[in-house]
Amino acid sequence: MKARVTVYPRKEILDPQxxxxxxxxxxxxxxxVREVRAxxxxxxxxxxxxxxxxxxxxxxxxxKLLANTVVEDYEIELLAADAS
Amino acid sequence: MKARVTVYPRKEILDPQxxxxxxxxxxxxxxxVREVRAxxxxxxxxxxxxxxxxxxxxxxxxxKLLANTVVEDYEIELLAADAS
Known part of the structure; x- marks a missing residue:
């Protein structure tokens, strides 16, 4: 099964990038453009x-690894199962 | 209107990260885990x-700026218009 994880700085945290x-x-x-979050x-x-x-x-x-939950939020999305 | 852009290394390009x-x-x-692309x-x-x-x-x-199309593919996703 494939999945996508998206990690963003928390809304209340400054995002200099x-x-x-x-x-x-x-x-x-x-x-x-009014706002960009990276x-x-x-x-x-x-x-x-x-x-x-x-x-x-x-x-x-x-x-454990992909996000630093002190300053980042994450979002999990399961993609359609692949053919394998 | 809000949007999300996702940029990935092209499938045929090595992804050391x-x-x-x-x-x-x-x-x-x-x-x-079989594969990770960053x-x-x-x-x-x-x-x-x-x-x-x-x-x-x-x-x-x-x-122009967000992706290097020589080595990267991008995906555009329009999100629901915000209240403003």
């Missing part, structure tokens, strides 16, 4: 088939 | 309301 990208976009002509995205092939198990596994991975 | 994360996951006990995610508040215009704007931003 997002601000820098917003400024860069304005410099190349995209002046309408995060990370991971696409995983989990090697398990059960959705419940996959969800538990992903939550554990995020807590 | 993803490989490193896969090894790290295996070291902390997640040995079933990418970037941007959440933007575009400051335009028209979906067609938003899509065009996002494609232009990706080509």
């Amino acid at each position: 997002g601000k820098a990208i917003q400024s860069a976009l304005a410099r190349v002509g995209f002046r309408s 995060g990370k995205s991971f696409e995983l092939d989990l090697g398990v088939d059960d959705a419940q198990q996959a969800g538990d596994l992903l939550a554990a991975m995020c807590e | 993803g490989k490193a994360i896969q090894s790290a996951l295996a070291r902390v006990g997640f040995r079933s 990418g970037k995610s941007f959440e933007l508040d575009l400051g335009v309301d028209d979906a067609q215009q938003a899509g065009d704007l996002l494609a232009a931003m990706c080509e």
